[in-house]
Amino acid sequence: MSESTSQPASASYVVAFGQHPDPTHTIAHLSDPHLLAGGVRQYGVVDPEAGLVRALERLEHLRPAPQALVFTGDLADKAEPEAYARLRALVEPVAQRLGAAVVWTMGNHDEREPYAAGLFDVTGPAAAEPQDRVHDVAGLRVVALDTSVPGYHHGELTSDQLAWLADVLAEPAAHGTVLALHHPPIPLPLMPAGAIIELLDQEALAAVVAGTDVRLVLGGHYHWTSWSTFAGVPVSVASASCYTSDPAPLDRLVSGVDGHQAFTMVHLYEDRAVHTVVPLAAAPEVTGHPGDVHAQLAALTPEERRELISRKDSWLNAEGEDHAARG
Template identity: 55%
Template structure:
């Protein structure tokens, strides 16, 4: 199933694409991060309902009208790595993903624990718990020709990130042959600088080693989490996009705070994959008062107008919504 920006009827994306210079996206991915769930749905820090936030995110995705090809979760899925917290996560996400027809891709974060992560989310045997705890949870996913590689950048017992030489050798072998639609890397610790000094101690270490592996390959983008705010950069010539958390976010404008986490601004990212580019869009979870709108069912009617008239009615500063409706009625659209 190819991804669409949401619409109200058959052929909407083809119609929308003809209005401008760009075609429909080949694939659409939801990038979600840092859910920080606790067993029993216990509020994080005593006040943040992380389960409700997760359900809101799933509700927003399911009701968006967008055809998602994958849901990528870039780590800190739980706060303490508890098996029961992974059960809450799976039960909230997998039914929605099934309705959307989207593949779910889980990535380890520093608050996760490898053995319960592997058992609950990938069905690996609890008898192999010791092996899973020692083995990085690196996996390769093929999403309609787009290769998404989940990299486990966690260090057991610590919050900073690392990729071992063995992981980098494995990644180099995986990237040796290009994928039909290229590759996205998804890891918790993003290889970007942070405006929060405190994050320097918890960043991905030896980033130059990863850069040496990525340079010259078909990697088209890197998805990250960990920071609890949305940010964008480049790394080894590749765009990096970090999704903010669904649990709580960081603010930078409090001069007397080393860190300032707030219960607001939660969001997810929409990743639109085109043949020649990838577009990342921040989508807030909260619903705000609507101050301007147009009904979705107009798209089919507007598409029937002559292109020059359509441009005039939609772009001219002299045009009004009433004038648009009159033109649609006159055209029998």
């Protein structure tokens, strides 16, 4: 199933301060909001809606703005229709303000029929099928793969899905392809029990991906940030906006905690991708400069900027050290 969601390129920086050009594409990678209907809290503690709202607020601070908001699954904790409706009500106005496409991906907590009806207005037999979709974001192809298994928490892709994906990838996209799926094909050295609910038969997917124009694989599921490679392609796993998994728990098989929530920004260039974790929690600023300094720096020559910012005894650096000493 294909959807054309081409968006204009994101606003460029006024002046490039370094040797690299602006990114060609900017993606906000969010995962595992686990929304619940009626404001119910997870485990009686975590407010999943508050986490998602905080993530969306942080998104609107970013420049350049993302061209796509890619959600890698577990959108609704219990697949409630009201939760999907609330998800759209929260996300779509923000996406519209940003001029961003929204890419939804199925997770193990989602259920196909309410997911398809609530997010795509699809009902009937098509709603019971795997919810795989293709999005065009200004020439970048984003393929949302449904790795869910009805009645289970592990993931898999059927032979029909793999054949469909091979057909999609047979023709390269203008700026390559990003795969979005809930169950990421990565090892789990810090949470080996998580492998019980991993994506099965990963080699079958690798055989389809290898040698194609796939540039990135984006996943979620494990509620922490991680990176790896798969079939020669970088894999980025985003943390959750609800609760997260503690990678260093004390005497616990697994440990879900109310902290460390984040999403990941992905900046694509012609020859590389840059991933940046954006924490959701507020933190006190201990040093910094106001935003209008950007315009002042842009008015300088590259040599003047280097002398001001890089030179250790420049007035700006001396002023910063003096401020720190005064507290």
